[in-house]
Amino acid sequence: MSLKDIGEFGFIRRIQRGCLTRPEGVLQGIGDDAAAFRTDGRLVSLMTTDLLVERVHFLRHAISGWDLGHKSLAVNLSDIAAMGGTAREAFVSIAIPESCELAYLDEIFQGMKDLAQTYAVNILGGDTTFSRSDLVINVAVHGVVAENEILTRSAARPGDVIFCTGCLGDSRAGLHLILEGTPADTPELEALLTVHRRPWPHLREGRLLASTPGVRAAIDVSDGLSSDLGHIVEESRVGARIDAARLPVSDNLRFFCRRFGRSPLEYALSGGEDYTLLLTAAADNAGRIAEAFRSAFGRPLHAIGEITDTLRMELADDADRITPIDPSGWDHFKRP
Amino acid sequence: MSLKDIGEFGFIRRIQRGCLTRPEGVLQGIGDDAAAFRTDGRLVSLMTTDLLVERVHFLRHAISGWDLGHKSLAVNLSDIAAMGGTAREAFVSIAIPESCELAYLDEIFQGMKDLAQTYAVNILGGDTTFSRSDLVINVAVHGVVAENEILTRSAARPGDVIFCTGCLGDSRAGLHLILEGTPADTPELEALLTVHRRPWPHLREGRLLASTPGVRAAIDVSDGLSSDLGHIVEESRVGARIDAARLPVSDNLRFFCRRFGRSPLEYALSGGEDYTLLLTAAADNAGRIAEAFRSAFGRPLHAIGEITDTLRMELADDADRITPIDPSGWDHFKRP
Numbered sequence: 001m002s003l004k005d006i007g008e009f010g011f012i013r014r015i016q017r018g019c020l021t022r023p024e025g026v027l028q029g030i031g032d033d034a035a036a037f038r039t040d041g042r043l044v045s046l047m048t049t050d051l052l053v054e055r056v057h058f059l060r061h062a063i064s065g066w067d068l069g070h071k072s073l074a075v076n077l078s079d080i081a082a083m084g085g086t087a088r089e090a091f092v093s094i095a096i097p098e099s100c101e102l103a104y105l106d107e108i109f110q111g112m113k114d115l116a117q118t119y120a121v122n123i124l125g126g127d128t129t130f131s132r133s134d135l136v137i138n139v140a141v142h143g144v145v146a147e148n149e150i151l152t153r154s155a156a157r158p159g160d161v162i163f164c165t166g167c168l169g170d171s172r173a174g175l176h177l178i179l180e181g182t183p184a185d186t187p188e189l190e191a192l193l194t195v196h197r198r199p200w201p202h203l204r205e206g207r208l209l210a211s212t213p214g215v216r217a218a219i220d221v222s223d224g225l226s227s228d229l230g231h232i233v234e235e236s237r238v239g240a241r242i243d244a245a246r247l248p249v250s251d252n253l254r255f256f257c258r259r260f261g262r263s264p265l266e267y268a269l270s271g272g273e274d275y276t277l278l279l280t281a282a283a284d285n286a287g288r289i290a291e292a293f294r295s296a297f298g299r300p301l302h303a304i305g306e307i308t309d310t311l312r313m314e315l316a317d318d319a320d321r322i323t324p325i326d327p328s329g330w331d332h333f334k335r336p
Numbered sequence: 337m338s339l340k341d342i343g344e345f346g347f348i349r350r351i352q353r354g355c356l357t358r359p360e361g362v363l364q365g366i367g368d369d370a371a372a373f374r375t376d377g378r379l380v381s382l383m384t385t386d387l388l389v390e391r392v393h394f395l396r397h398a399i400s401g402w403d404l405g406h407k408s409l410a411v412n413l414s415d416i417a418a419m420g421g422t423a424r425e426a427f428v429s430i431a432i433p434e435s436c437e438l439a440y441l442d443e444i445f446q447g448m449k450d451l452a453q454t455y456a457v458n459i460l461g462g463d464t465t466f467s468r469s470d471l472v473i474n475v476a477v478h479g480v481v482a483e484n485e486i487l488t489r490s491a492a493r494p495g496d497v498i499f500c501t502g503c504l505g506d507s508r509a510g511l512h513l514i515l516e517g518t519p520a521d522t523p524e525l526e527a528l529l530t531v532h533r534r535p536w537p538h539l540r541e542g543r544l545l546a547s548t549p550g551v552r553a554a555i556d557v558s559d560g561l562s563s564d565l566g567h568i569v570e571e572s573r574v575g576a577r578i579d580a581a582r583l584p585v586s587d588n589l590r591f592f593c594r595r596f597g598r599s600p601l602e603y604a605l606s607g608g609e610d611y612t613l614l615l616t617a618a619a620d621n622a623g624r625i626a627e628a629f630r631s632a633f634g635r636p637l638h639a640i641g642e643i644t645d646t647l648r649m650e651l652a653d654d655a656d657r658i659t660p661i662d663p664s665g666w667d668h669f670k671r672p
Contacts, residue, residue, distance in 0.1 A: 003441070008464055011441070015459075029459075041378075053472070056468060088358075095472065102339055116355075122357055122373070125371040125384065128348060134468060140385055
């Protein structure tokens with residue numbers, strides 16, 4: 001049996017067995033955006049870590065050091081955001097090939113430090129080492145949250161409204177431009193590239209939502225809406241129905257799709273790395289939550305569907321025709 | 337300017353600037369075995385992380401998956417030990433090349449889990465991804481310690497006795513056998529290989545020492561005695577004199593050195609990856625500390641020298657002749 005047979009999530013389930021040697025104080029182990037555990041204070045600790053590997057997650061010639069540093073930290077902060085937490089400490093491990101210029105490395109750390117500054121995160125340690133081939137960056141982030149404000153993937157209930165905190169699919173369109181070598185010759189395409197290269201973690205959004213009554217489950221959209229919603233559906237043992245017409249698609253993505261003959265719906269459903277938050281909230285509180293969000297951030301919280309009890313994910317079109325959604329997001333080991 | 341010009345420690349100093357965006361609650365940032373910071377409890381959090389890269393830190397064909405997993409976690413636990421802490425949570429990131437068998441991966445995680453079990457460490461999360469070339473493992477470990485028991489590198493004072501918790505140089509001899517492809521055809525050589533492949537973190541030793549009055553600075557011997565003692569000397573702004581005759585050299589290493597015409601002293605001074613603890617303690621308490629150590633672990637705590645005020649590291653031989661010690665341990669970027 002090989003990794004390709006069992007896929008990333010099969011492999012993670014395989015790892016999971018025997019990982020808990022001391023269950024007391026553990027609120028969330030493997031299987032959510034971040035781990036949650038008690039030390040001895042009132043606050044719960046959150047930990048998350050992400051590994052970025054050259055030629056898998058990025059092409060060195062296609063990304064500036066600053067963007068790479070920003071992104072390496074941002075994807076971790078996004079996981080803390082998806083737990084409703086405040087990010088506090090970051091730890092950076094980096095394996096450096098001989099071909100990597102010191103100036104590029106300086107840029108990487110500057111990109112991290114600038115983002116860390118924005119969210120009052122301390123970079124407190126890490127590891128530096130040599131690599132024979134690819135540049136590899138691992139960032140681990142520690143954060144905190146009050147126990148009654150943790151947002152897990154397993155708390156959704158039938159009847160909940162499904163929200164997301166920003167547009168979907170833009171990052172995937174930006175990646176398409178990079179992979180195809182298409183020049184970004186209009187402001188619209190340039191904007192899509194920027195979304196892909198410099199994702200912003202929705203930490204403030206996550207904190208507001210976590211402290212607002214009625215918000216239940218959350219995850220960040222890293223692998224794609226269908227895949228990430230699939231995690232909520234699976235962990236919460238519920239179903240979900242998404243309204244196609246309500247998926248937030250940017251004008252930039254519409255422009256891209258017209259020009260290259262693509263489907264905005266497909267990009268919104270399956271495009272990864274948007275790092276918006278996907279959440280569910282009690283229907284009774286949904287209006288107040290959306291209002292609080294708009295008043296805090298000056299932009300809408302998008303209601304895109306409803307949690308059901310069907311154990312399936314479905315898409316409803318304008319005419320209320322229902323088609324099943326396949327969790328077709330990203331799996332690192334089941335590559336075509 | 338390139339990385340080779342400034343070396344690993346020059347690069348770390350370069351990274352350090354601008355990493356602290358929120359100094360309150362930070363007891364130790366970049367530059368010790370682990371970071372130390374307060375959340376909101378009585379205990380201080382410790383965090384450390386180590387990146388192991390194929391063809392730099394290990395050769396896949398020369399190490400079993402179990403040993404690799406054990407070692408990846410052990411080197412991190414050793415850093416928590418060197419801060420006087422208790423290790424609590426581990427986070428494992430792994431980038432997997434296509435050539436890596438699932439059975440080998442299972443072994444890696446089993447090696448980690450077996451060690452985690454020994455020290456009641458929970459593996460609570462991580463990241464799994466694909467790699468185009470080398471197998472890469474990053475482990476991050478969270479631990480705790482009471483604030484008044486933290487052992488840093490900067491607390492040594494002139495007059496302190498320098499101790500170490502185990503033999504020095506064995507691991508380097510084991511590595512030599514692997515690199516030269518020399519068969520381990522005697523129990524002595526086999527034992528050296530085992531020390532290299534399965535280092536044991538001195539967590540219990542660290543806890544005992546941290547809670548014993550008079551123990552001041554500590555570091556784990558990962559790069560080699562001369563290099564790691566150099567960190568204490570630099571961070572504490574002191575000097576050190578090591579007594580050559582008192583360096584603990586195992587019978588196995590003596591056997592190896594006789595057979596291959598090597599110098600035990602050189603291996604003890606510069607051999608890395610022993611993962612014993614190096615510490616300094618007030619001279620008045622030294623006897624009681626050594627006694628407490630022996631009674632707890634049934635083996636000696638080795639007094640190997642003295643902290644001085646010279647700002648230099650020196651070696652004293654049997655006839656009390658003094659020669660300077662060069663911090664000639666491992667620097668990842670200044671490779672020959």
